[in-house]
Amino acid sequence: MKYLVMIQGTQADYEAMGGKPSAHSPAWSEQDLQAMFAFMGAVNADLVESGELVDGQGLTEPARARTVSAGPDGRPLITDGPYGETKEVLAGYWVLDCESLERVTEIAARVASCPAPEGAAQYPVVIRPLQDADGGPA
Structure with a gap:
């Protein structure tokens, strides 16, 4: 069965990884970043070796995101991030x-x-099972 495994973060977390501390997160050192990258690299290598990895990606900071929704007139409303209401x-x-x-x-x-x-x-x-086109487990 296929699953989506998700990790979360905030704009402040991305900024902290870039060396800018906040009340939310201390600044990450180069050593901290390298430890995280090595850890995630080992997880990914093990998943490739076991044949369980279908895909995996880290995402850019929320400040580089864009949200598109339908406006009242049906035309798209486009908003660039970050979003103050989003935790x-x-x-x-x-x-x-x-x-x-x-x-x-x-x-x-x-x-x-x-x-x-x-x-x-x-x-x-967060773990979420994926559905196939018929709504059953993928």
């Missing part, structure tokens, strides 16, 4: 093909233990 946004994801919910939960638990500097915000890792 957490999708920061990255994996599409995994795992034999069970228990297995994908093990992977999510590993992802949740990614190293970060003391005081950095911690977010849950």
Whole structure:
């Protein structure tokens, strides 16, 4: 079965990774960043080796996002980020093909233990099963 495994973050988290601290998150050092990249690289390598990785990507900061919705007249309303009303946004994801919910939960638990500097915000890792075109499990 295929699952979407998602990690979350905020604009302040991205800024902290760029060295700008806030009340929300301390500044990340180059050593902190390298530890995170090495950890995620090892997770990805293990998922490739096990054959469970379908796709995975980190996303750019929310400030580079764009939202498109239908306006009252049916014309598109386009808004560039960041969004003050938004707390957490999708920061990255994996599409995994795992034999069970228990297995994908093990992977999510590993992802949740990614190293970060003391005081950095911690977010849950979200697992969502994917549907096929008929609405059943993918």
